[in-house]
Amino acid sequence: MPRILILGAGFGGLELSTLLSESLGDDAGVTLIDSGDAFVFGYSKLDVMFGRAALDEVQLPYADLARPGVRLLRETVTAIDPEGRRVTTDRGVHEADVLVVALGADYDFDATPGLLEHGNEFYSVAGAARLRELLPSFSSGRAVVGVCGAPFKCPPAPSEAALLLHDALSERGVRGNCEITLAMPFGTPVPPSPDTSAALLDAFAERGIEFVPGSKVSSLEPGVAVLEDGTELPFDLFLGVPKHRAPDVVLESGMAVDGYVPVDPGTLETRFDGVYAVGDVATVGVPKAGVFSERQARIVAASLVARVRGGSSSARYDGRGSCYIEFGVGRVGRVDVDFFSGPKPTGTLQEPSAALVAEKQHFGASRRARWFGLA
């Protein structure tokens, strides 16, 4: 049996290790490494920030993860040698026949001077938890939701944050005293899907949310966000999406090109023999989102299961995925995107509805059950 080493127990690593365990059972021979205590769905950060869920409700502890054939190690990866398929952690050295890098994307807070000094970010669990304490005291003035770099995880999330902020302020009866501005580097909220972008722009217009497209936030001064094109946006509350980058350990490994790990988009193989990369850490040609990481992991799982059984897999990653979008007032939309099959990416909106709220809940519940055995 090959020794399979998976770095990162996020969307990609959890799905891959679950599938290998389901197919190969006790023989899977998987070691899964993560430095964290718990997995948190990206969208749960919005729930925490707006007080819709408590922090401990959204943390899925790795201690609950018990799968045949999967050994979970809570260690920090400090070096990766992709040629030798050798990984060093704070606890020791691990050698592998197959190495899968699923370490996600980190945040580069320092790339945006003043971000944490004068503003806030909601992309980390800690940042979302801090904002949960801060938001109730914001009752008048201008809130700016601003994106500090692209690519960033879950492109609809800043739009969701602006719409949910509108709801939170309305519920407290202070919306009339507040302005909301959303600034992002894209020309439209969800570029691959014109109908999703149009629906979001309509929702912003209905709610009086100002949309400032085409420029990232490059720095923050006290009470002012400065955009790359020189525009200054005064604010009383700043909710930021930090610039992203691959984890340092990946950048130092020599695997990255232009910031992330290039892969064959069909197979997720890197240029190193026996080394794959999936999800946000990789350049696959799709946005950074959990649904894409998960689907890529399925391709790697099919390939590894076939290899263990002495065959090969013809499954290729198709660049498709469905993302749920919070539109506020208890409605969720869904955009079904396809990045590979046509000359350019396409996306179709399923209109926001209460039914899709239930579907999104089922999406989360089914992963909690499959990955963690939680009801």
Ligand SMILES: Cc1cc2nc3c(=O)[nH]c(=O)nc-3n(C[C@H](O)[C@H](O)[C@H](O)COP(=O)(O)OP(=O)(O)OC[C@H]3O[C@@H](n4cnc5c(N)ncnc54)[C@H](O)[C@@H]3O)c2cc1C
């Ligand atoms: C506000 C917000 C909303 C979002 N909403 C959605 C949504 O609705 N749908 C969706 O699909 N996606 C959403 N996302 C994006 C989604 O969370 C990520 O794209 C997804 O988690 C990426 O999966 P991954 O497996 O590639 O990486 P991750 O899930 O980030 O997993 C990487 C893992 O590697 C570990 N790690 C990193 N460095 C080390 C190291 N040196 N040593 C050991 N372990 C390490 C981390 O602890 C982490 O557990 C959202 C994100 C945010 C921030």
